[in-house]
Amino acid sequence: MKFSAYLRQKVEGSWQASFDHPFVTGVADGTLPLDAFQHYVLNDSYYLSVFAKVQALGAARATDMQTMSRMAFHAQGTYEAEMDLHRNFSVRLGISEEQKANFRPAPSAYNYANHLMAVAYTGTLGEIIAALLPCYWLYWEIGERYKGVQSPEPIYQDWINAYGGEWFGELVQEQINRLDALAELASEEEKRRMEQHFILSSDYEYSFWQMAYTLEQWPYAEHVAVAK
Numbered sequence: 687m688k689f690s691a692y693l694r695q696k697v698e699g700s701w702q703a704s705f706d707h708p709f710v711t712g713v714a715d716g717t718l719p720l721d722a723f724q725h726y727v728l729n730d731s732y733y734l735s736v737f738a739k740v741q742a743l744g745a746a747r748a749t750d751m752q753t754m755s756r757m758a759f760h761a762q763g764t765y766e767a768e769m770d771l772h773r774n775f776s777v778r779l780g781i782s783e784e785q786k787a788n789f790r791p792a793p794s795a796y797n798y799a800n801h802l803m804a805v806a807y808t809g810t811l812g813e814i815i816a817a818l819l820p821c822y823w824l825y826w827e828i829g830e831r832y833k834g835v836q837s838p839e840p841i842y843q844d845w846i847n848a849y850g851g852e853w854f855g856e857l858v859q860e861q862i863n864r865l866d867a868l869a870e871l872a873s874e875e876e877k878r879r880m881e882q883h884f885i886l887s888s889d890y891e892y893s894f895w896q897m898a899y900t901l902e903q904w905p906y907a908e909h910v911a912v913a914k
């Protein structure tokens with residue numbers, strides 16, 4: 687069995703919980719409150735800026751030019767495609783410059799980003815890909831599930847469309863193949879660490895929906911609002 691297939695079966699429970707999360711089903715059927723989506727967008731912009739940095743650190747860790755160039759391309763893709771999407775959502779959701787300037791990432795977004803950064807600075811390229819892969823792969827599966835679905839909320843429809851396209855499927859498959867190739871060369875010990883990172887990122891993906899849905903904040907966050 688390929689290492690990617692082995693990892694995929696390990697996270698079946700947590701990915702299923704993500705598919706069934708009211709944030710995800712609420713995007714598709716339009717029942718998600720817009721303030722939860724706004725909380726998601728603000729936190730996701732922060733998350734993506736770290737994600738692109740981790741992809742770039744993966745490029746730096748590569749031992750061949752082809753991999754280095756592809757990882758750098760992916761980092762640029764995150765910056766351009768995802769940031770474009772967010773700029774667009776920010777305008778349509780009426781997120782103000784002041785809101786962005788005063789924004790502090792919620793605990794779950796911050797923890798997830800820190801997990802990726804820790805792997806980027808301490809792990810091998812195989813470990814970095816294993817930590818990044820659930821972000822690609824889980825979103826691709828969500829995009830596949832909701833292909834053809836028409837959400838009553840046009841903003842949500844654009845979000846669904848972003849992850850259902852063929853170009854995105856190719857990027858995901860490229861990273862799955864990279865994971866399998868790196869796993870072939872990895873020791874049992876390194877593969878065990880790759881598995882841990884993949885599982886932890888999958889759990890953080892679930893926490894990210896929950897964070898958005900519950901409008902998660904730091905304790906005492908209201909003091910910041912009062913002080914303004």
Ligand SMILES: Cc1ncc(C[n+]2csc(CCO)c2C)c(N)n1
Pocket residue numbers: 730733734737763764767768820821822823825857891894
């Ligand atoms: C919490 C969170 N997880 C995954 C994604 C999706 N995503 C982020 S970067 C990237 C790779 C290519 O751009 C993908 C698929 C997201 N937006 N937010």
